[in-house]
Amino acid sequence: MQELADAAGVSIASVSRVFSGSNKVSEKTKAKVMELVKLSGFSPNETARTMAAGKSKLIAVILPDVENPFFSKLLSEIEEICVKNGYTMIFFNSRGDSEKEKDIVSKMIARQADGMLIGITHATSERISVLQSAKFPVVAITRAIKGLNSVGVNHKKGGILAADYLFEKHCENFFFFGQEDDEKFLGFRERLLERGVTENNIQIFGNQSWYFTDFDCAAKTMDDFMQKLQNYKKAGLFCINDLFAVQAISSAHRNKINVPERLSVVGFDNTILCNMVYPTLTSISQPLENIAEDSFELLSKKIKEGKEGVKQTENIVLSPSIIKRES
Amino acid sequence: MQELADAAGVSIASVSRVFSGSNKVSEKTKAKVMELVKLSGFSPNETARTMAAGKSKLIAVILPDVENPFFSKLLSEIEEICVKNGYTMIFFNSRGDSEKEKDIVSKMIARQADGMLIGITHATSERISVLQSAKFPVVAITRAIKGLNSVGVNHKKGGILAADYLFEKHCENFFFFGQEDDEKFLGFRERLLERGVTENNIQIFGNQSWYFTDFDCAAKTMDDFMQKLQNYKKAGLFCINDLFAVQAISSAHRNKINVPERLSVVGFDNTILCNMVYPTLTSISQPLENIAEDSFELLSKKIKEGKEGVKQTENIVLSPSIIKRES
DNA sequence: TTGAAAGCGATACCAC
DNA sequence: GTGGTATCGCTTTCAA
Numbered sequence: 150m151q152e153l154a155d156a157a158g159v160s161i162a163s164v165s166r167v168f169s170g171s172n173k174v175s176e177k178t179k180a181k182v183m184e185l186v187k188l189s190g191f192s193p194n195e196t197a198r199t200m201a202a203g204k205s206k207l208i209a210v211i212l213p214d215v216e217n218p219f220f221s222k223l224l225s226e227i228e229e230i231c232v233k234n235g236y237t238m239i240f241f242n243s244r245g246d247s248e249k250e251k252d253i254v255s256k257m258i259a260r261q262a263d264g265m266l267i268g269i270t271h272a273t274s275e276r277i278s279v280l281q282s283a284k285f286p287v288v289a290i291t292r293a294i295k296g297l298n299s300v301g302v303n304h305k306k307g308g309i310l311a312a313d314y315l316f317e318k319h320c321e322n323f324f325f326f327g328q329e330d331d332e333k334f335l336g337f338r339e340r341l342l343e344r345g346v347t348e349n350n351i352q353i354f355g356n357q358s359w360y361f362t363d364f365d366c367a368a369k370t371m372d373d374f375m376q377k378l379q380n381y382k383k384a385g386l387f388c389i390n391d392l393f394a395v396q397a398i399s400s401a402h403r404n405k406i407n408v409p410e411r412l413s414v415v416g417f418d419n420t421i422l423c424n425m426v427y428p429t430l431t432s433i434s435q436p437l438e439n440i441a442e443d444s445f446e447l448l449s450k451k452i453k454e455g456k457e458g459v460k461q462t463e464n465i466v467l468s469p470s471i472i473k474r475e476s
Numbered sequence: 477m478q479e480l481a482d483a484a485g486v487s488i489a490s491v492s493r494v495f496s497g498s499n500k501v502s503e504k505t506k507a508k509v510m511e512l513v514k515l516s517g518f519s520p521n522e523t524a525r526t527m528a529a530g531k532s533k534l535i536a537v538i539l540p541d542v543e544n545p546f547f548s549k550l551l552s553e554i555e556e557i558c559v560k561n562g563y564t565m566i567f568f569n570s571r572g573d574s575e576k577e578k579d580i581v582s583k584m585i586a587r588q589a590d591g592m593l594i595g596i597t598h599a600t601s602e603r604i605s606v607l608q609s610a611k612f613p614v615v616a617i618t619r620a621i622k623g624l625n626s627v628g629v630n631h632k633k634g635g636i637l638a639a640d641y642l643f644e645k646h647c648e649n650f651f652f653f654g655q656e657d658d659e660k661f662l663g664f665r666e667r668l669l670e671r672g673v674t675e676n677n678i679q680i681f682g683n684q685s686w687y688f689t690d691f692d693c694a695a696k697t698m699d700d701f702m703q704k705l706q707n708y709k710k711a712g713l714f715c716i717n718d719l720f721a722v723q724a725i726s727s728a729h730r731n732k733i734n735v736p737e738r739l740s741v742v743g744f745d746n747t748i749l750c751n752m753v754y755p756t757l758t759s760i761s762q763p764l765e766n767i768a769e770d771s772f773e774l775l776s777k778k779i780k781e782g783k784e785g786v787k788q789t790e791n792i793v794l795s796p797s798i799i800k801r802e803s
Numbered sequence: 804t805t806g807a808a809a810g811c812g813a814t815a816c817c818a819c
Numbered sequence: 820g821t822g823g824t825a826t827c828g829c830t831t832t833c834a835a
Binding site: 192193194195196197199200205214215216218221222224225228229232237238239240241242249255256258259260261364365368392395396398399402403421422424425426427428429 | 520521522523524526527532545548551552555556559568576582583585586587588692695719722723725726729748749752754756
Binding site for chain 3: 197
């Protein structure tokens with residue numbers, strides 16, 4: 150930068166002003182410097198800027214599983230927004246590991262990250278306090294989290310939509326593949342009971358920490374399920390995500406259970422997979438673009454507010470919708 | 477750090493030595509400092525370290541499309557390796573945009589990244605020279621690129637494996653979905669001709685810049701293809717990636733073409749999708765873990781070598797294999 | 804083995 | 820408007 154300043158016949162302070170877009174520079178100086186910049190291809194060292202200014206333009210993004218098409222799409226969306234706004238994104242795949250989350254937080258503090266976007270599927274108080282103790286604002290995404298800024302989707306409502314759909318498809322027995330403390334299931338169950346379905350016609354399976362389990366195992370569970378299905382006239386299955394719903398459909402094929410005649414399936418996330426299977430998959434759609442945009446916006450706001458903004462948290466809740474297809 | 481030094485009764489230089497794991501510190505000093513570190517939870521500012529030492533422990537990763545399960549898995553693998561080795565990963569989704577690639581390179585130079593891993597599907601001389609001009613080592617992944625360090629897979633060989641498989645499945649007409657300049661197709665075509673298949677029984681469709689096109693459009697193309705298939709006894713279809721192969725299978729369902737009786741399908745990448753569809757998809761497998769490990773290793777090596785290592789490039793070529801399933 | 808001090812490359816305050 | 824300069828937090832050379 151010194152060279153540039155010398156070449157332009159000004160001080161390095163003025164060159165800095167040109168880069169920061171300060172209005173305290175004469176047009177002449179600005180033009181001269183800009184010209185030299187173009188010629189030399191000079192670009193300021195971001196590390197030094199971070200050090201001097203205290204802001205890094207770095208945003209950390211933590212997602213539980215990029216291999217899930219929902220999250221990879223979300224990541225892609227977030228990355229685009231970050232770049233568009235002049236931020237650099239640092240990405241981590243947490244695999245739901247809270248220890249790793251903790252390490253990441255300290256690492257990011259050490260790198261002076263300006264903020265963090267994190268997808269948490271199972272909130273625990275320890276997890277939350279780690280995040281609260283970060284030196285930068287944090288926004289939780291896809292789920293509303295108490296005590297943290299968040300942009301989440303109402304999963305309970307998603308469950309209700311799924312229940313209505315399967316009920317209207319004349320299902321008589323209802324199944325949920327996932328964990329029982331999932332809000333999706335609570336809404337699903339509640340609505341079915343409201344509709345007059347009896348308790349014992351609502352069942353849950355795959356009630357484990359499935360998220361990162363191997364899919365072969367899931368396939369087996371699905372096959373067992375399909376076997377039992379022979380006894381029912383028409384069943385409805387709601388899966389925790391599209392990945393498992395798609396597996397259900399192929400398992401149905403294997404076990405000669407006709408979809409949707411004998412079994413209707415509803416997935417969650419409305420990923421690219423839905424249109425890839427046959428029959429196409431009905432799924433609950435999370436407003437992915439909105440999650441990405443709103444969370445980035447909220448984070449930017451908190452970053453601007455600085456220490457004052459950290460005090461009180463904001464929670465944005467978005468509504469899911471159902472995309473009806475053949476299943 | 478000054479506080480820490482004072483508390484330990486040593487100079488900040490010694491504290492620094494403790495952090496760098498230097499052997500020029502007495503065990504006593506080291507122990508004392510370590511203890512204080514634990515108590516205070518202090519961790520050194522990475523920005524300042526980068527600035528002073530000139531190495532950032534930052535690695536940039538550019539992939540063409542994270543939404544493709546192959547790349548999201550690759551990303552996940554690379555992320556894990558980076559973290560394990562104390563590096564922080566900065567991720568970008570290029571969508572095949574060479575302008576964006578150029579911007580990223582300058583951005584990463586400004587951030588003093590130590591190295592870059594980049595997935596390029598279509599190499600052009602301009603792209604390559606941009607990468608060569610970076611101030612840090614670059615390793616191209618998934619494809620061998622002349623003039624750049626690379627860890628690639630032999631796509632031609634993949635085409636040969638696909639050809640053999642479809643031939644052995646008694647297909648009489650052969651189709652490739654993808655671009656004609658793809659090495660996969662060259663190998664595919666060559667092997668079929670060797671096997672005695674005539675030119676006009678080998679056809680190509682979807683010969684466009686498909687990669688990021690909307691899938692609805694691809695579905696339509698597939699449907700048209702299936703219609704034509706009515707005239708053939710047994711056809712073989714080789715797709716540029718699993719995403720399209722899966723679409724082909726569901727399109728076959730829609731058009732009442734029985735897989736594999738009337739149509740055999742081979743995908744590419746051997747992604748998680750293969751076991752999700754019915755019938756399960758035969759696919760050419762790229763050794764993903766090896767790509768991730770070898771490329772990271774090669775990059776590390778080049779980083780260590782410094783300027784000397786940049787001079788000559790290394791190309792590692794890995795072989796694909798075929799994973800036979802029901803399709 | 805240890806400490807003092809010179810950078811690393813910008814920003815921003817202060818005086819002119 | 821502009822220039823001088825302290826400063827950000829650490830690494831590393833040089834002397835001791």
